[in-house]
Amino acid sequence: MKSLISWGVKPVDSHVNGKTDKPWTFKQKLFLGLTPGQYLGQALRNPFNWILGIIFAIGLPLIAYRYFFGLGAVTHASNDYPWGLFLGFGLFVMVPLSASGFLLGTAVEIFGRHDFEPIERLALLNGLLGYFFAVVYLLIDLGQPWRLPYPMFVSFGPAAVLFLVAWHVATYLSVQVAEVSVSFFEWVGWLGGKRFIRRIAIGLTVAGIILSTLHQGALGALFNYAPGKVHPLWYSSFQWIHFFCSAIPAGLCMVIVVSTIIKKTMAWRCDSNFSDNLDRCTLGLAKGASMGLITYLAIKLIAIAHDNEWGYLATGWGAWFLLEMAVGVVLPIILFAYAIRHEAVKVARLGAMITVAGIALNRLNTALIAFNWQLYQEIPHVFEAIIALTIFAIYIVVYRFLLYRLPILYSWKALPEEALAAKAVRPAPVRTTTSPAGAMYRKID
Secondary structure: OHHHHHOOOOOOOEOEOOOOOOEOOHHHHHOOOOOHHHHHHHHHHOHHHHHHHHHHHHHHHHHHHHHHHOHHHOOOOOOOOOOOHHHHOOOOOHHHHOOHHHHHHHHHHHOOOHHHHHHHHHHHHHHHHHHHHHHHHHHHHHOOHHHOOHHHHHOOOOOOHHHHHHHHHHHHHHHHHHHHHHHHHHHHOOHHHHHHHHHOHHHHHHHHHHHHHHHHHHHHHHHHHOOOOEOOOOOOOOHHHHHHHHHHHHHHHHHHHHHHHHHHHOHHHOOHHHHHHHHHHHHHHHHHHHHHHHHHHHHHHHHHHHHOOHHHHHOHHHHHHHHHHHHHHHHHHHHHHHHHHHOOHHHHHHHHHHHHHHHHHHHHHHHHHOEOOOOOOOOOOHHHHHHHHHHHHHHHHHHHHHHHHOOOOOOOEOOHHHHHHHHHHOOOOEEEEEOOOOOEEEEEO
């Protein structure tokens, strides 16, 4: 795509084609303003697409194989290890990394941190796709997706944590669809839908805060069903707090990681508002992530002290736990502190990548590695690993498809009537002004 742009091709960023002064058709928007031949040619020149093609050629038939012959044909799942990679990675890892949606939405819409607006939509999209594909992994694990409504509408189980998780994720996924739909409405030119979502933005954000808090904690509460199975260093009677607190730095750092990849691979799609403010926003997210990691570290130490589990630290499992905490928590805190003090954005990005890996390791430890620690450690089936990789590859393709088209990384060049409509529904900015006497007061423009 970069080579086409260098030859004078301009990607779609408004309703009107600047060269012909005619509206873009839906087909032209879908192909980014390129002809089908140009679009196919630039896709074939991308070596990453060939890697994805190989993954799909192997993985998609295995997904069909799983549905034809059952879960036992592609996993080592048993009564001892009911959760494999489909839930250990797809649910317990993807969900905390998708907490960026409610975190950035809260910061911008509730607390008025409009300085984070350049990356707010990216955070919302990251949250939506993360939750959606967590549900996809869940459907691969459970099978029979047509029976998904049964535990929610037919066979109620309000005393079960899984019942709560299902309702929380389903309702929050609906909230995220509504939040991201503003970009889609801009892209298709439906002003009425955009105005409606902007009017209820505060309500959507508050709903996101409530639902995210509930289901992030409920995922941790699932492990309270099996207090003897999870190793004591990864288990706590208030496990839900561990999961919720770890989701905060995970979500913030995931935005940093995704934006870093975008800066390297999709610079042509980023406008100056995104590119010029990215470093500043990255350092701001690093501050929030460092405070979240410090809180998480304190809670982990309190849990060990509360249950008097210090003796386990001298065992092999204790060495593994200390490695997880040292590399996944303490090291990022140090890197973030240095990055914030010296405004070293690259160091902050390194710390974010390590944090994402550390949170992922913690969830895999809790759900798989340290699960049934007194019996044996399950090695995932090779087919299970390939299917999990295939679903993640589909996640990347969908992520990239939406970023290429929707105004997430760039600002949509609105028509005059669109600009007036957006101004009519946007709350007036609040400025802090100093009076001649030095007193601070708030002024509404």
